[in-house]
Amino acid sequence: MTITMPSGPALRRTPGLKIAFVAPARYPIREPYAGGLEAFCHTMVKALRQEGHEVDFFAAKGSDGNCPELELPGVNWGANPELATDTGYPDGEREREDRAFIALRQLLVRRGYDIVHNNSLSPWMFPSEDSPEELPMVTTLHTPLIDELQDVIARAGDAAGAFAAVSHVTAADWSTPHPIAVIPNGVNVSDWFPGPGGASAVWFGRLVPEKGPHLAIDACRLLGLPLLLAGRKGDHRYFQEEIAPRLNGESIRWLGELSHAGLRALVGSCAVTVVTPRWEEPFGLVAFESMACGTPVAAFARGGLGELLAHAPAALAAPDDVVSLAQAIHIALHIKRAKVREWVVGNHSLIQTARRYTDLYREVMVK
Template sequence: MALIGPARYPVREPYAGGLEAFCHTMVSALRELGHEVDFFAAEGSDGNTKDFELPGVDWGDRAEDATDTTYPEGGRERENAAFIELRRLLVARGYDVVHNNSLNPYIFPSEASPEPLPMLTTLHTPMVDEIQDAITAAGLRAGRFAAVSRTTARDWRLPTEPVIIPNGVNVNLWRPGPGGETAVWFGRLVPEKGAHLAIDACRAAGIPLVLAGRNGDHHYVRDEIAPRLGDGVEWIGELSHAELRGLVANCGVAVVTPRWEEPFGLVAFEAMACGTPVAAFRRGGMGELLRDAPACLAPADDVDALAAAITRARGLDRDVVRRWVVDRHSLCQTAKRYTDIFRQVAAFAKVGQ
């Protein structure tokens, strides 16, 4: 089978974001289950197919302008051309199943490349107009779909009913720890992740906070994060995954502050796998998937309510928190669910030949 990852950043530790983490860990889990997986991802990825790599995004000497959603001059055109070529390669190689996790419309059938692929696309984001247009144009030829939450699935117009498969956490790596007095926020420092609100809420609750993550938007960090540092708030930058797991396991609460309709929110589940309770905004898939969890949720963007949730979350039983994730959201469970869908996709493709 083939698995297509995101094209913007290399898929390797430390992961640029949750999508990169999902793809890398899923490839490993599928291979451990005995599947032969060709992994197509950005140049410099770990464990990917080296005879065809996606170009990635290189801002060169314009790093201050870099964001996770825009491109330098010519960058989008290079990515589109690479996906057109990748689609031709996938058709030529005749894979049993193609698992698409990319955010590029040219992986779907079009007039230029109408050949069908036995493809399952997982929707990791709210609707993206150009991808929606490609799916609509392809119709049933677009293949099958999965979504990481019902919230995300409802945002798209799809030719077939999607299966809901929440992401999974490697609970053998995200191990329980003793906790501590400090709160932690980890992820990409970008406006839609709302780290500045985590700072405000922890300060209101009187709890020190450590931020760990990559600067994904220099203007946001300069304007919203840097002025708030100090006085019990520290940003320690990007960590290796081992370092990050150790940090989270030794904190008393993880704060998760989506300012968009968060499709899943992997960081919340990683924290809970360490036994670290979560205080989060009730938004998007986060509110859906944590509704019955041992976690404390607050209305979106309500800093005072989040401060109260942080205080409550610190009192949750860490063993109960971890057990909830192990029972419902382990990576092994997720990989097995995908395997069942892959078999269906492959069988349907053979019938149609």
């Protein structure tokens, strides 16, 4: 069972709260962001502070605006950075991360926050022998089901706190003690501003198998449409096997990891953004960032991305189908840029998201 938090102009600023905002530990939370989850955490902290709340931000060492007295460790790949992935750990690093989250939870209990907003994937944010006390906590589910985390939530029962999810598709994957509030992510529509468009397609994000950028390349080749790729190598083996052989230095180019200002300028100066999830994408922030620039989106209709774009001015394709994707790109090229921008501003602005979360925080506080 899920509930959808209200949106729209009826939401108003209310007196400030004392909030602990917990990020995942793997990467520093700063621009350029390692991924959509990191972008969500950083921009939400800024929005909540802008709304007048006191926010202590707990994140990995090297993050922007986090609390220095307790920093999460990140993942150290030592002399083997080519082995780095977005999900694995070298020897000893998972245990180091676990100890950090236990210490963090103990600190949060001592400080007595009005609300703890947990965006980590750590089971140690929930009650355990090391920290059995309850917390007034909201956990946002940013991923499909993770068995280890689901088991901890089931054992904790009511003490697990409240839950939100970024889409109904994601919420349906999980079982929680109470209904999950569905609060889609938001985009800073001031930072992601309209651009003039251009002649090329763009794909941006983490270059990993589950994001499928090689399929974007194949679809653009079918159309004879130039494609620019921008983002971090999240899986070195995948990049060498699937991306590098498809690059030609002319019509298909990888620009590397750009600053956020550079990325916004790039997206705004392209004709279409191609989004190619090969997993049940919980949200797909890149699509909404692109649309805030006025750049239309062609995407695989998969997971929360397919759900949230179903009635948007966007073009959806059958998952994993390159021909269908090429057809969607052709359709997206003819969508009016002003209409795309208007839809995102009306439905997915960051301040709307922050105020929906504030309403949920207050519901949790009075229970």
